[in-house]
Each structure stands twice: as C-alpha cells, then as structure tokens.
Amino acid sequence: xKKRLRKIIIAFIIFLIAILIGxxxxxxxxxxxxxxxxxxxxxxSYLIVGFEVVKKAVVNIFHGEFFDENFLMSIxxxxxxxxxxxxxxxxxxxxxxxxxxxxxxxxxKSRKSIASLMDIRPDYANVKQDENIEKKSPEEVKxxxxxxxxxxxxxxxxxxxxxxxxxxDTSALTGESVPREVKVNDTILSGCINxxxxxxMKVEKEFGESTVSKxxxxxxNATNKKAxxxxxxxxxxxxxxxxxxxxxxxxxxxxxxxxxxDMLDWVYRALTFLVxxxxxxxxxxxxxSFFSGIGSASKKGILVKGSNYLELLSKTEIAVFDKTGxxxxxxxxxxxxxxxxxxxxxxxxxxxAYCESYSNHPISISIQKAYGKDIxxxxxxxxxxxxxxxxxxxxxxxxxxxxxxxxxxxxxxENIQPVDxxxxxxxxxxxKQYAGYILISDKIKEDAPKAIQELKxxxxxxxxxxxxxxxEVAEKVNQELKLDDVYSELLPIDKVxxxxxxxxxxxxxxxxxFIGDGINDAPVLARADIxxxxxxLGSDAAIEAADIVIMTDEPSKIATAMKISxxxxxxxxxxxxFALIVKIGVLILSAFGxxxxxxxxxxxxxxxxxxxxxxxxxxx
Numbered sequence: 001x002k003k004r005l006r007k008i009i010i011a012f013i014i015f016l017i018a019i020l021i022g023x024x025x026x027x028x029x030x031x032x033x034x035x036x037x038x039x040x041x042x043x044x045s046y047l048i049v050g051f052e053v054v055k056k057a058v059v060n061i062f063h064g065e066f067f068d069e070n071f072l073m074s075i076x077x078x079x080x081x082x083x084x085x086x087x088x089x090x091x092x093x094x095x096x097x098x099x100x101x102x103x104x105x106x107x108x109k110s111r112k113s114i115a116s117l118m119d120i121r122p123d124y125a126n127v128k129q130d131e132n133i134e135k136k137s138p139e140e141v142k143x144x145x146x147x148x149x150x151x152x153x154x155x156x157x158x159x160x161x162x163x164x165x166x167x168x169d170t171s172a173l174t175g176e177s178v179p180r181e182v183k184v185n186d187t188i189l190s191g192c193i194n195x196x197x198x199x200x201m202k203v204e205k206e207f208g209e210s211t212v213s214k215x216x217x218x219x220x221n222a223t224n225k226k227a228x229x230x231x232x233x234x235x236x237x238x239x240x241x242x243x244x245x246x247x248x249x250x251x252x253x254x255x256x257x258x259x260x261x262d263m264l265d266w267v268y269r270a271l272t273f274l275v276x277x278x279x280x281x282x283x284x285x286x287x288x289s290f291f292s293g294i295g296s297a298s299k300k301g302i303l304v305k306g307s308n309y310l311e312l313l314s315k316t317e318i319a320v321f322d323k324t325g326x327x328x329x330x331x332x333x334x335x336x337x338x339x340x341x342x343x344x345x346x347x348x349x350x351x352x353a354y355c356e357s358y359s360n361h362p363i364s365i366s367i368q369k370a371y372g373k374d375i376x377x378x379x380x381x382x383x384x385x386x387x388x389x390x391x392x393x394x395x396x397x398x399x400x401x402x403x404x405x406x407x408x409x410x411x412x413x414e415n416i417q418p419v420d421x422x423x424x425x426x427x428x429x430x431x432k433q434y435a436g437y438i439l440i441s442d443k444i445k446e447d448a449p450k451a452i453q454e455l456k457x458x459x460x461x462x463x464x465x466x467x468x469x470x471x472e473v474a475e476k477v478n479q480e481l482k483l484d485d486v487y488s489e490l491l492p493i494d495k496v497x498x499x500x501x502x503x504x505x506x507x508x509x510x511x512x513x514f515i516g517d518g519i520n521d522a523p524v525l526a527r528a529d530i531x532x533x534x535x536x537l538g539s540d541a542a543i544e545a546a547d548i549v550i551m552t553d554e555p556s557k558i559a560t561a562m563k564i565s566x567x568x569x570x571x572x573x574x575x576x577x578f579a580l581i582v583k584i585g586v587l588i589l590s591a592f593g594x595x596x597x598x599x600x601x602x603x604x605x606x607x608x609x610x611x612x613x614x615x616x617x618x619x620x
Contacts, residue, residue, distance in 0.1 A: 008097050011049035015090050018042050042086035050077060050093035071241060079248075079274040095608065122156035122190065122212065128200065138190075138207040149199045155192045158210045159201040160185060165388035166197030167361060170468070179362060181388050181404075196361065197387055211491075244277040244587075251591055265593075272590045276583060285575040285611035292618035293568030301552035302561045309547040312530050313565040315511040318502060319460045319558070320524075322495075322516035323467035323477060326534055327451075327555060328442040330517065332366035335423060336439035348436050352428050355393040355400040358383045363424055364391075366440050367402075386410070390426075401429040408434065423473070441473075444480055447556040452481050454559035464502065466495045466524075495524045503529070515558060521545075532558060568618045575611040582607045 018041035021034065029037070050073075057070040065071075073096050080089035124135045126148040133148055138156040141147065146162070149155050155168070167179040170192050179195055182188055188201055190212040207213055252270035256263040290307030297304050304310050324330045337345045353371035356364035357380065368375070383393040389410065390403015401411055408416050408427045413434050419425045423441020427434070452463055464485045467474050474488035487498055503512055514521070514528035522545040525531030533546035534553045550557045589595040 004097065004101055007048050008094065008101065011045045011090070011097075012094060014041055014045040014048070015087075015094065018045065018090075019087060039086060042090055043081075046077070046081075046090045046093060049090070049097050050074075053093065053096070054078075075245065076274050076277060079271045083268060083271040122154045125156040126150070126153075138210075141203055141207065143203055143206060145203045147201055147203060149194045149201065151194055151196050151198065153194055155188055155190050155194060155201075156210075156212075157190050157203045157207060158188070158205040159203045160187055161199055161201050163200040164197050166199050167195040167388075169193040169195055183388055196385075240277075244274065247587075247591070248273050248277075269590060269593055272595065273587060276586050276590050276595070285579070285608070285615045286572055288612060289568055289572045289575060289615040289618050292615050293564055293571075296568075296619050297561055297564050300557060300560055300564070301550065301554075302557055302564070303549040303551055304561070305547050305549075309530055310565050310568055312511050313513070313548070313562055314569050315509065316513045316530060316562065317460060317510035318462045318464065318506055318512040319455050320464045320466060320499060320502065320512060320514045320528065321483070321555070322514075322521050322524075323465055323469060323474065324442060325517035325553075326515055327448045327465065327477060327481060328444050330442060332362050332424075332440050333443050334366060334370035334438055335441050335443075337436070338419075338439070339436040340434060343430065343435050345436075348428055349438070351395060351398065351400045351430065351435075352402050352426065352438055354380055354395045355383070355391055355402045355428075358393075359385065359391060363426060363440055367426065367438060370438075399431050401432075402426050444477060445553075445555060447554050449481055451555035451558060452483060454556055455562075458559050458562045466490055466498055492521075492523055495521070496527055499524050499527055503527075513558070515550075515555065516546075517553075532561075564618075571614060571618050575614055578614075579607050579611055 018038050021041070022038050053070050054074045057074040060070060073093065077089040077092050080086070080092065122138050125138050125141045126133045127136050127141060128146040128148050141157055147157065147159070151166070161182055161184050163184060165181065165183040168182050168188065169179050170189070182199070187204075188199070190207075190210040248270040251273055252267045253263070255261070256266045287307065290310055293310050294304045294307065297310070304313075321327050334349075337349055339345045339348045349367070349371050350373075353368045353373075354375060356367050357375045357377070379395055381394040381396075383391060385391050386403065386407055389407040390401065392399065392401045392407075394400075401407060403426065405416070405418050405425075405427060408429060411429055411432055413429055413432065416427065416434050419427075419437055419439070423439055426438045426440065428436055428438065455463060462485070463483045464487070465474065465478065465481075465483050466487050468490055469488055471488045474486050478486045487494075490498065499512070499514060506512060511529040513530040513532055514524050515532040515534070516525055517534035521533070525533060525545040525547075530548060531546040532548045532550060534550050534555075548561060550561075586595055
C-alpha cells in the first residue's frame with residue numbers, strides 16, 4: 001500500500017514539473033531541447049506509475065489472458081503516447097492507480113491474520129506425573145494423560161474431570177453467557193476458561209482432534225470457501241476491451257484500403273478512438289463510489305472491509321443471528337427479586353450482596369452491581385464457599401446462604417420448589433429459613449426488535465437465530481423478537497452445519513448474512529456470504545473473521561448498512577450508464593473523424609469529473 005502511494009505521489013510531482021516546463025521556460029532553453037526534456041519527464045512519470053500495469057498486461061498475454069483491464073489501460077495510454085498526447089497518457093494511468101489504491105485501502109487497512117488473534121488457542125498444559133506437574137505444549141500431550149487446570153487458565157484439551165468442581169466460562173465455544181458448573185465425570189471441552197476451582201482431568205483427544213483445534217481449522221477452511229467477487233472492471237473489460245481494440249484496428253486499416261485515402265489520417269482516428277475508449281470515468285468512479293459508501297458507513301459506526309461486501313449486502317435475503325452479545329447484551333443483570341414474607345426485596349438484595357462480596361464470580365458481581373452500594377466488610381464475620389453449590393456467610397448476627405437448589409437441600413430447607421426461570425436462579429436462606437430468590441439473566445438489546453423489523457422491511461425474507469443456550473432461553477428471546485426460525489444448544493460445528501444447510505437451500509442469487517460476536521462465531525462468520533460482527537464487545541477473532549463490523553454493537557445498524565449499500569450501488573450504476581452512453585457517442589463521432597483529439601480528451605475528462613462528483617454523493 002505505502003509503496004503504491006509513494007509511486008503515485010512521485011509520478012504526480014514529475015508529471016506537474018513536465019507540464020510547468022512546457023508552459024514556462026525559466027532559463028531560456030532551446031525549444032527542441034525543452035520538448036525532449038518534457039517528453040523524458042512524461043515517460044519517466046508514466047513508467048513509475050504504469051510499469052507494473054504494462055508488465056501485468058504482457059505477462060497475462062503469455063498466459064492467454066489478452067483482454068483484461070491491464071491490457072486496456074496499456075494500449076490506451078501507449079496509443080496516447082503514439083499520437084503525442086503525453087499528458088493524457090500519464091494522467092490516465094495516474095487516475096487508474098489512484099482508483100486502485102482507494103479500492104484496496106479499506107480491505108488492507110482493516111484485514112489482518114485471523115490466526116494471530118485466535119485467543120482460544122492454549123499456550124500450555126499442566127501435565128501431572130506422579131506428584132509433579134510439568135508444563136508441556138498441548139501438541140505433546142497424549143490421550144490418557146492427566147492434566148491440571150488452575151483457576152483463570154484455559155482448558156487446553158478435551159477430556160473428563162476426575163477430581164474437583166468448578167464453574168467454567170464456555171462462551172468462547174457456545175456463546176452461552178452463563179458459566180456452567182462442572183464436576184467429576186463431566187466432559188469438559190478445550191477452549192473453556194476455568195473460573196474458580198482446581199480441576200484434574202483425563203485427556204480424551206489429542207490436540208489435533210480437540211474442539212479448539214477444530215475451531216481454528218474451521219475458520220481457515222471457511223475463509224477459503226468464500227466466493228471471491230470478481231472485480232467489475234475485469235468483467236467489463238472481457239467484453240469491452242476486445243470490441244474497442246478490434247474496432248480501432250478496423251478503423252485504422254480497412255477504410256483506407258477500401259477508399260484508397262491517406263492511412264495516417266485513419267490511424268490518427270483509430271488512436272483517437274482508443275484514447276476516447278479509455279475507461280477513466282469507470283476505473284475511478286466505480287471504486288470511488290464504493291469507497292465513499294464505505295466512508296458513509298463508517299460515520300455510522302459500520303466498518304465495511306471491502307467494496308465487494310458492500311455490493312453483496314444489497315442482495316441479502318437471509319439474516320442469521322447469534323444470540324448472546326448480538327441480539328442480547330451478553331452481560332449479567334438481576335432481572336427479578338422474589339422475597340418471602342418477613343423480609344423486603346431491598347434487604348434480601350443487601351444481604352445477598354454482602355454474602356457474595358468475597359467472590360469474583362460473574363453471578364456474584366452482578367448481585368453486587370444491582371445492590372450498588374459500598375460493602376462494609378466489618379459486618380461480614382465469616383464467609384465460606386461450598387464448591388459447586390454457593391456461599392454461606394455470617395453477616396452481623398445472621399447466617400446467609402446464597403446458591404443453587406443443591407445448597408438449599410444441603411441446609412435441609414423444606415417446601416422449596418425449583419424456580420422455572422430463564423437464567424440463573426440464586427436461592428437465599430437466612431438463619432436456615434428460605435427468604436426468596438434472585439433471578440439473573442441476559443437482557444435483549446433495546447434495538448434488537450427494531451433490527452428484525454427493519455431487516456424485513458429492507459427485503460430480508462428469513463431471519464434465523466443460532467445459539468448455544470438452552471431451548472427455554474432461546475424461545476423466551478424469540479417471543480420478543482419474532483424471528484422466523486430458532487435453533488438452540490449448538491456448538492460451533494453445529495452452527496457451521498446449519499449455515500451450510502441454509503446456503504444449500506437458498507436461491508442462487510440470494511445472499512446469506514451471519515451476525516455474531518464471539519470467538520465461537522468466527523467459523524460461521526467466515527463461511528457466510530457476508531459475515532457481520534458486533535465490534536464494540538465482540539472478540540478479536542470474530543471481528544477479524546467478519547466482512548462487516550458494527551462498532552456500536554447495535555443490530556439495527558445492519559438495516560442501515562443495507563440502505564447505504566443499495567444507495568451506493570445505485571450511484572455506481574448511474575456512473576456506468578452515463579460513462580458508457582457518452583463514450584459510445586464520442587466513439588462514433590471519432591470513428592467518422594468528427595471528434596478531434598482535444599474534444600475526445602475533453603469528453604473523457606468531463607465524464608470522469610462528473611462521475612467522480614456523483615460518486616461523492618455516496619458519502620451522504
């Protein structure tokens with residue numbers, strides 16, 4: 001990118017010097033010498049900015065690709081040199097390179113290696129040998145080995161727990177926001193994060209077959225599967241270039257043979273024809289329109305990584321959503337406080353916050369956040385964690401127990417019915433008397449319902465939600481959002497398979513967009529026709545795998561991006577139509593000798609200027 005920009009700047013400076021030397025003779029150099037210097041400067045400027053294009057054209061000819069945009073640019077500019085229109089030749093190539101630079105800027109600036117940001121890849125495994133623990137690379141660990149996973153560490157391999165209980169964060173794999181409890185004989189997957197207890201586990205799969213390895217592999221393979229949108233100019237030149245070249249050859253040689261007139265006159269017409277045919281307006285305005293559209297989207301907090309994705313977005317008919325962090329906020333909040341007689345909801349929350357104050361568990365943090373006041377640690381006489389069940393603390397003169405239904409059963413409390421709530425239920429007992437419960441769960445984003453409605457108005461015919469959460473949670477979310485289809489309890493591989501199924505059954509011209517935010521969504525984001533990531537809270541891997549990033553985390557911005565996409569394409573088609581109509585008209589005039597080189601150059605530059613000005617409308 002920097003190398004191309006340097007070439008453009010240097011070539012432009014030399015080009016300006018050449019023009020100024022022709023206009024003002026500072027040191028009274030002989031006119032012939034001045035002309036030679038000017039021509040040399042034009043050629044030097046042209047070679048700096050156009051050598052690679054001409055080289056590609058020659059190489060492609062040897063590979064059987066005769067009529068691509070490189071060939072057209074080369075023959076048009078060399079033709080301009082042949083008829084001594086040096087400024088036109090250099091300017092055309094300069095404009096072409098500027099257009100190419102703009103087109104690739106957004107992609108190369110924001111696109112980095114996916115693999116380097118896949119944070120779920122574990123660095124090591126603690127392998128237990130007798131009473132010693134040795135750090136090894138996960139690739140060196142064998143099936144049957146015992147490994148130890150300490151609090152805060154990533155689970156390096158898939159296996160079965162043989163000792164210990166803990167809460168694990170599985171959001172990197174399933175997208176489920178609520179940590180899961182694991183105990184002896186439970187299966188645990190690589191890529192999870194151990195939150196509190198020490199776990200010993202027996203390895204069941206080698207690293208190459210582990211869940212984390214498969215996710216990494218899915219991202220790489222899915223990226224390869226994505227169809228490459230062919231550049232518009234390349235498509236256009238396949239038809240336009242051979243027609244123009246053959247017409248120029250016919251103009252140069254057939255009429256003088258038939259009419260027995262001066263061949264040089266017809267060659268001049270043919271070269272004028274080629275200069276007029278140079279697609280300046282297209283090679284600048286088409287990428288510039290897309291670049292302007294990308295700029296407009298960025299003002300709205302929407303990062304589009306390339307013009308091809310902006311084009312594809314306008315054809316989206318299926319929108320597939322992850323749930324946690326995409327349609328919901330992906331953070332824990334107290335949703336309900338249910339108090340029993342004899343205690344107020346405020347006191348229940350206060351005692352619960354004090355009871356949980358020594359824990360850094362996300363559930364505990366959410367209760368303290370809901371309480372919202374400073375904790376006076378002097379009031380807490382004692383606090384004890386019951387592994388996998390909850391916490392029992394003595395606050396002032398009261399024994400307060402906060403935890404799951406198993407903790408309540410351990411305290412031999414009677415007449416407690418499990419709460420059928422959507423989320424995590426924290427039961428509270430005071431002095432071994434049931435006092436109520438606190439329900440903690442994720443919240444639907446305020447603009448999520450609006451997002452679904454706006455997408456349907458924009459022509460999206462099918463909305464789908466894929467989530468690792470349980471069926472009850474998924475159905476509760478869908479009651480508010482009114483999606484067409486919901487699939488729950490999915491692992492990343494299941495999500496990819498479901499997207500593959502949807503891709504297989506859709507119309508050929510229709511496009512599928514997947515919207516997600518977690519590392520677990522990276523493979524699906526890469527596999528979809530258009531991958532859209534929530535960038536504010538989303539993982540680095542998801543952002544890198546996506547084609548479009550919503551930096552504000554608002555799903556309603558997807559419909560905004562579709563509107564920008566369609567407006568941009570409308571401007572692109574206007575520029576193409578206008579440029580072709582004018583060019584065809586002037587081409588006909590030049591073929592009959594009714595258009596001089598100056599009028600041809602004026603027509604070409606005029607069309608370019610108008611097309612460029614129209615392109616900037618996409619910024620608004």
